[in-house]
Amino acid sequence: QQPVQSPQAVILREGEDAVINCSSSKALYSVHWYRQKHGEAPVFLMILLKGGEQKGHDKISASFNEKKQQSSLYLTASQLSYSGTYFCGTGPNAGSSNTGKLIFGQGTTLQVKP
Amino acid sequence: DARVTQTPRHKVTEMGQEVTMRCQPILGHNTVFWYRQTMMQGLELLAYFRNRAPLDDSGMPKDRFSAEMPDATLATLKIQPSEPRDSAVYFCASGFFPEGETNEKLFFGSGTQLSVL
Numbered sequence: 135q136q137p138v139q140s141p142q143a144v145i146l147r148e149g150e151d152a153v154i155n156c157s158s159s160k161a162l163y164s165v166h167w168y169r170q171k172h173g174e175a176p177v178f179l180m181i182l183l184k185g186g187e188q189k190g191h192d193k194i195s196a197s198f199n200e201k202k203q204q205s206s207l208y209l210t211a212s213q214l215s216y217s218g219t220y221f222c223g224t225g226p227n228a229g230s231s232n233t234g235k236l237i238f239g240q241g242t243t244l245q246v247k248p
Numbered sequence: 249d250a251r252v253t254q255t256p257r258h259k260v261t262e263m264g265q266e267v268t269m270r271c272q273p274i275l276g277h278n279t280v281f282w283y284r285q286t287m288m289q290g291l292e293l294l295a296y297f298r299n300r301a302p303l304d305d306s307g308m309p310k311d312r313f314s315a316e317m318p319d320a321t322l323a324t325l326k327i328q329p330s331e332p333r334d335s336a337v338y339f340c341a342s343g344f345f346p347e348g349e350t351n352e353k354l355f356f357g358s359g360t361q362l363s364v365l
Binding site: 163164166168174175176177178181183221225226234235236237238239240241 | 279281283290291296298341343350352355356357359
């Protein structure tokens with residue numbers, strides 16, 4: 135089942151914050167976040183597996199709510215380099231035969247302006 | 249610096265022609281994925297392999313698409329015959345999944361930009 139991302143697009147000024155949401159009507163086993171810069175391949179950001187988990191590096195972090203139906207990606211004090219399309223993906227349950235199967239949302243395009 | 253290599257980077261072909269896209273996964277990775285990216289559909293999973301065996305190709309139009317891994321260093325995606333609606337960027341990604349693990353980081357190749365006229 136494809137997760138739903140919101141918003142579809144965000145325009146920011148440098149230094150502003152943004153939140154991108156990824157949700158599903160069913161509980162998710164895991165949430166994966168990737169960023170794709172224009173004309174490039176998607177690049178891994180992080181995976182969250184546990185309800186209530188928070189992860190982050192530098193000024194990009196993510197959370198996974200207790201019910202495991204929503205994840206949010208937080209970009210604080212945005213930089214020009216943060217521009218791109220952010221995808222969340224949902225992974226399979228542990229023990230599933232669908233090893234590694236990752237279904238992505240539609241993506242959120244983030245544009246950071248000077 | 250290990251990376252996933254895809255060829256060709258760009259392909260323009262005419263409707264009805266056969267198209268073959270190739271992917272060299274990162275050495276040691278045991279799982280390979282094919283995704284298709286379009287503006288309308290986003291990143292769609294077409295097929296994926298573990299230890300060269302196909303695990304799921306339900307995302308692929310069966311009548312014209314085929315995916316194989318002739319050996320651990322090569323994955324191929326073939327379209328025959330190609331149609332204009334196949335125009336998209338096709339990404340290959342690989343990852344190492346230890347036994348029993350289902351969620352691991354993927355490394356994407358640079359993609360093949362396919363245009364079918």
